[in-house]
Amino acid sequence: MKPLNDVITACPPSGIRRFFDIAAEMDDVISLGVGEPDFVTPWRIREAGIYALEHGYTTYTSNAGLPKLRRLICTDQASRYGAHYAWDTECLITTGVSEGLDLALRVLLNPGDEVIIPEPCYVAYEPCVRFAGGVPVTVATRWEDDFAVDAARVADAVTPRTKAILLGSPANPTGAVQPRASLEALVALAQERDLYLVSDEIYDRLTYEGRHSCLGALPGARDRTVVLGGFSKAQAMTGWRVGWICAPEEIAQLCVRVHQYTMLCAPHVSQLAAVEALEHADDDVAAMVADYDRRRRVFVKGLREIGLDCPEPSGAFYAFPSIRRSGLDSETFAERLLHEHKVAVVPGNVFGPSGEGHVRCSYATALPLLEEALERMGRFLASVN
Template identity: 85%
Template sequence: MRELNKVIAACPPSGIRRFFDIAAEMDDVISLGVGEPDFVTPWRVREAGIYALEQGYTTYTSNAGLPQLRELICADLAKRYGADYDPGGECLITTGVSEGLDLALRVLLNPGDEVIVPEPCYVAYEPCVAFAGGTPVRVPTRWEDGFAVDAEVVAAAITPRTKAILIGSPANPTGAVQPRAALEALVRLAEEHDLYLVSDEIYDRLTYTGGHTCLGTLPGARERTVLLGGFSKAHAMTGWRVGWICAPAAVAELAVRVHQYTMLCAPHISQLAAVEALSAPDDEVDAMVADYDRRRRVFVKGLRETGLDCPEPGGAFYAFPSIRSSGMDSETFAERLLHAEHVAVVPGSVFGPSGEGHVRCSYATALPLLEEALVRIDRFLRSSAAG
């Protein structure tokens, strides 16, 4: 048979999924791996979806998405962060943030363009750059610095082929929230070298130690920034597949063009559920965030008590403890912990070279399970030290 697509063939399977395929074959596993809320979608949002189905809203919407939803998204960004986007020409509803990322990169990149990706980072960033014809260029961040992106390190990686910088804050896998000063330095760098900024802000509502900085609102950023967001995390709507892009009109127009030939539109029912999510008070979101914060404090404290040094995550729902004291690399640690104590975590190495020496633990898990996981991790560390 003739050769298949080389770029896709060269892309390894997700390093996250491998461990959970193993865990699925085992009993009594506590999973701290999948980045998904353990809450169900709030009832009023589910009810809106049920009502939409009952009323027959099973058709396509416009390619860009329901005007009402786009208006609500832009109004919400304006209220929270002072952002100014036109719902008619600068906002697109996508099938989750994953599609939004794919669209943004396809629109921005020509073959061979380079995208700077600070790492550790979400596992999809580099493959999506490659699938869009670009070349991902890793730049390291350090846990000693709270995984803040250093503009000087980024500047050293810029070449004549650099087209964009791709960043997520709050971050998966580290839980790091980029300081405003670090983001401002990136904007100045982007202005100096005429670069685009792609900002994945899906965890914007999940911050605990300070407010979220919306990248598109910083001076000089708006005209070169593509904002990505959605409903999966804060509203516990992962399976509904609703995200959004807000970007300058020229970028948004081309994103709609790709979207209309591939996805066509996000699900009608899901968009109406998202309308309800943004139309009602934030009480349920606030309650979920408060619960995550409680789990975060308990879990990080517990990890430190086991002897694992754990930076305090400022956002999202991930802890990223150092496991260097165990003497194991991250993949060995995760594999042995899974087999010995039936606790599933993700090796930090799958998120980039800077992730080696760490594992990602999601605390979007019920508190009693987190507490039991801490008991098992402590027992595993003691056993490993003794053995």
């Protein structure tokens, strides 16, 4: 048989899913792993989806998505962050941010182009760059600096082949929110070296301290920035698969071109539910964010009390504690914690080399379960020290 695609066959399975496939076969496991809200999609959004089904909104939409939804997204970005995009030429609806990332990279990259990725980072970033024909180049961040991106380190990684910088803020897995000054320094570097910026902002509404900075709204950034967003996290709509891209017209229209041949459009029903989310669900989002914030404070305090140093996550719904005091590497720590005390976390090294010595814990889990997980983790640490 002739060989299959070299890039895809060389890509390892997700390091996140490996642990949770094991956990799924075990009883009484508390999962702090998969990055998914434990809230059900708010009723008003579900009701809009039910109404859409009952009234036969089961057809294709335009490739770029429902005009009403694109208008609402652009209005929301302008009013919330001062990021201004034309709904009809610079915005498209995708089947989640995952597709948006894939589209952006395919449009931006030629074979061999390099993309700089600050890490620890979301596990899909490097594979998606490779699938688009690019070469991922990682740049470490440090927990001692709250995982802020150092533009000078990024500049040191730039070569004649560098095409773009890809980052997420608020970040998965660290919960870090990039300071505005760090983002401005990246924009200045992108201008100086003529680079594109791809900004994954799926957690923008889950910011607890300070204010989220939309990269596309910063001075000098707009014409070279692709902003990715969606409804999975803040609106608890993971299974609906609705995301969006806002980008300069030339980039956005080429994203639509790839989208129309591969995905055609995001689900009609899901787009109508997203319209409801933007028009009427802000109070629901605020309530969920307040609950995450309460869990965040309880969980991080608990981690510190059992002896794990943990940076204060400013966004998303992840804590990224150091487990170095255990004397174990992150893979061993996660495996033993799962098998011996039935708590599932993600080893930090799956998010990049600078994630070693940490584990990712999602606090998008009911507070009583978080408290029980902390007790089990405390017993585990006592057993290994």
